[in-house]
Amino acid sequence: MELPFFYLFSTGIIVASILMVTRANVIHAALLLVLTFFLLSGVYVLAGAEFLAVVQILLYAGGIMVLYLFSIMLMNVDVSVRLRQYHRQTFFVVIIAVALAVEVWLVLARGEAYPDYKGFAWFVGATPGNVEALGSVLYTKYLFPFEVASILLLAAMIGAIVLAKRTIDR
Amino acid sequence: MIPELIAAFLKIALVLGVISLVVAYLTYLERKIIGHIQMRMGPMRVGWHGLLQPIADGLKLFLKEDIIPAKADKIVFVIAPIMVLVPAFVVYSVLPFDKNFYITRVNVGLFLVLAVSSLGVFGIVMAGWASNSKYSLLGAFRSAAQMLSYEIFLGFSLVGPIMLAGSLDFQNIVEAQADVWFVFYQPVAFIVFFIAALAETNRIPFDLPEAETELVAGFHTEYSGMKFAFFFLAEYASIMAISTVGISVFFGGWGGIDAIPLPGIVWYLLKMAVLIFVFIWIRATLPRYRYDQLMRVGWKFMFPLAILNIFVTGLLKLLFI
Numbered sequence: 001m002e003l004p005f006f007y008l009f010s011t012g013i014i015v016a017s018i019l020m021v022t023r024a025n026v027i028h029a030a031l032l033l034v035l036t037f038f039l040l041s042g043v044y045v046l047a048g049a050e051f052l053a054v055v056q057i058l059l060y061a062g063g064i065m066v067l068y069l070f071s072i073m074l075m076n077v078d079v080s081v082r083l084r085q086y087h088r089q090t091f092f093v094v095i096i097a098v099a100l101a102v103e104v105w106l107v108l109a110r111g112e113a114y115p116d117y118k119g120f121a122w123f124v125g126a127t128p129g130n131v132e133a134l135g136s137v138l139y140t141k142y143l144f145p146f147e148v149a150s151i152l153l154l155a156a157m158i159g160a161i162v163l164a165k166r167t168i169d170r
Numbered sequence: 171m172i173p174e175l176i177a178a179f180l181k182i183a184l185v186l187g188v189i190s191l192v193v194a195y196l197t198y199l200e201r202k203i204i205g206h207i208q209m210r211m212g213p214m215r216v217g218w219h220g221l222l223q224p225i226a227d228g229l230k231l232f233l234k235e236d237i238i239p240a241k242a243d244k245i246v247f248v249i250a251p252i253m254v255l256v257p258a259f260v261v262y263s264v265l266p267f268d269k270n271f272y273i274t275r276v277n278v279g280l281f282l283v284l285a286v287s288s289l290g291v292f293g294i295v296m297a298g299w300a301s302n303s304k305y306s307l308l309g310a311f312r313s314a315a316q317m318l319s320y321e322i323f324l325g326f327s328l329v330g331p332i333m334l335a336g337s338l339d340f341q342n343i344v345e346a347q348a349d350v351w352f353v354f355y356q357p358v359a360f361i362v363f364f365i366a367a368l369a370e371t372n373r374i375p376f377d378l379p380e381a382e383t384e385l386v387a388g389f390h391t392e393y394s395g396m397k398f399a400f401f402f403l404a405e406y407a408s409i410m411a412i413s414t415v416g417i418s419v420f421f422g423g424w425g426g427i428d429a430i431p432l433p434g435i436v437w438y439l440l441k442m443a444v445l446i447f448v449f450i451w452i453r454a455t456l457p458r459y460r461y462d463q464l465m466r467v468g469w470k471f472m473f474p475l476a477i478l479n480i481f482v483t484g485l486l487k488l489l490f491i
Contacts, residue, residue, distance in 0.1 A: 025243075034292065050276060050277065050278045054278050054281045054282050057286070058285035061285075061289060062288030062289055062291070062321070063288070065292075066318055067318070069314070073295070131277060131338055
C-alpha cells in the first residue's frame with residue numbers, strides 16, 4: 001500500500017520541481033514550490049514522521065511561502081516575464097551539481113552498506129507517538145544543540161528588527 | 171481492507187454532505203439573527219419565514235454567469251477558490267464529533283488542524299493577485315499579514331490546554347476534560363483563542379481583508395457565480411471547524427453533564443450552536459478595527475499574554491501536579 005503512494009509523491013516532487021525552475025512567472029514558480037512542500041510532507045508521513053510532515057506544512061507552506069508570495073507580489077511580474085533570462089554561472093552550477101550528486105550517492109550507499117543503521121533508533125518504540133519521542137529527545141540528549149539553534153534564531157530575529165528599523169528612537 | 175475503505179468513504183460522504191448543508195443554512199441563520207438584532211425580519215419571502223432562501227441563493231449563484239477578467243491570470247484565478255475551500259473541509263478529517271464518530275484519528279490531530287487551516291490564506295493571496303485589480307490585491311495583502319500574525323497567537327493559545335492534556339490527539343484532549351472543562355483552568359488561553367479565531371476566519375471586528383467600505387469586497391471583488399460561492403462556503407466551513415476546535419479543547423467536546431443523559435453528538439451540536447451564535451452576535455455588535463489597531467492588539471497585547479499563559483501553566487504544573 002505504501003509503495004504506490006511513495007512513487008506518486010516522489011514523481012510529483014520531481015515534476016513540480018522541474019516545472020518550478022522553468023517557469024518565467026515568479027508567482028507560478030512560488031506556487032509550484034508550495035506544491036513540492038506538500039508532496040514532500042506526504043513522503044514524511046509515509047516514513048512515519050507525522051510531526052515533521054505537519055511542521056513542513058505549517059512552517060514552510062503556511063508561513064515562509066506566504067511571506068515569499070507577499071514580497072513577490074509587490075514586484076512588477078509582467079515586466080520580469082518579458083525579460084530574457086540568462087546567467088553566467090554555468091561553470092559553478094555544474095561543480096555544485098556534481099558535488100551534490102556525489103553526496104546523495106554517498107548517503108544512499110551508506111544506507112545500503114548498513115541496513116540496520118541505528119541513527120534514528122530513538123524514534124520508534126518507547127513512547128506512544130513521535131511527538132513525545134521528539135520532545136523528550138530534544139530536551140535531554142540534544143538539549144545543547146537545540147538551545148544553540150534557538151539562540152542563533154533569536155540573534156537573527158533581533159538583527160532583522162534592527163535592520164528594518166534604521167532609526168531607533170530613544 | 172475493502173469493507174473498511176467503503177466505511178471510510180461513507181463516513182467522509184456523510185460528514186461532507188452534512189457540513190455543506192449546514193454551511194448553506196448558516197448564511198440563513200446569520201441573516202435572521204442579525205435581522206432580529208437590528209429590529210428587522212431578515213429573509214421572509216422564499217418558503218415559511220424564508221426557510222428556502224439558502225436554496226434559492228445557491229441556485230441563483232449556480233446559474234449566474236461566471237466572469238473571468240480579461241487581464242486576470244486564468245489558471246491561478248480558477249485554482250484560488252478551490253485552494254480556499256479544500257483546506258476548510260480537509261480539517262474535518264481529524265475533528266472529533268463523538269466518542270466513536272470521527273473520520274480518522276492521528277496523534278498530531280490538533281497540530282494538523284492548525285497547519286491545514288493556515289493554508290486557506292494561499293487561496294486568498296492567489297485570488298487577490300490573479301484578479302489583477304488594486305482592491306483585490308490590497309485585500310490579499312491585508313489578509314496575508316493578518317492571518318500570519320493571528321495564526322501565531324492561535325497556536326500559542328492552545329499550548330496551555332495541550333500541556334494539561336499531555337496530548338495532541340483530539341480524543342485524548344476531550345477525555346482529559348471528563349471532570350473539569352479546560353476553559354476553567356485556562357480562561358486567558360480561551361480569550362486569546364477566541365479573538366484569534368475571529369481574526370483567522372476574517373470575521374468582524376477583524377474583517378479587514380474584505381472591508382466593504384474601503385475595498386469594495388476585498389480579495390473576491392472580481393469573482394462571480396460559483397467561484398464567489400466557494401469563498402463564502404469556505405468562510406462558514408472554517409467558522410464551524412474553528413468552533414469545533416474550541417469546543418474540543420476548552421469545553422469538553424462531546425462530553426456532557428452526567429445528570430442529563432444525552433448522546434455525545436447532541437452535546438457537541440448544542441455547544442456548537444451556542445458558539446456560532448456568539449460569532450454572529452459579535453458581528454452584529456462590534457465595529458471594525460483599523461489596520462494598525464489590529465496589529466497592535468495582536469503583537470503588543472495578545473502575544474505576550476499567550477506566552478505568559480504558557481509560562482504560568484508550566485510553573486503551576488511543575489509545582490502542583
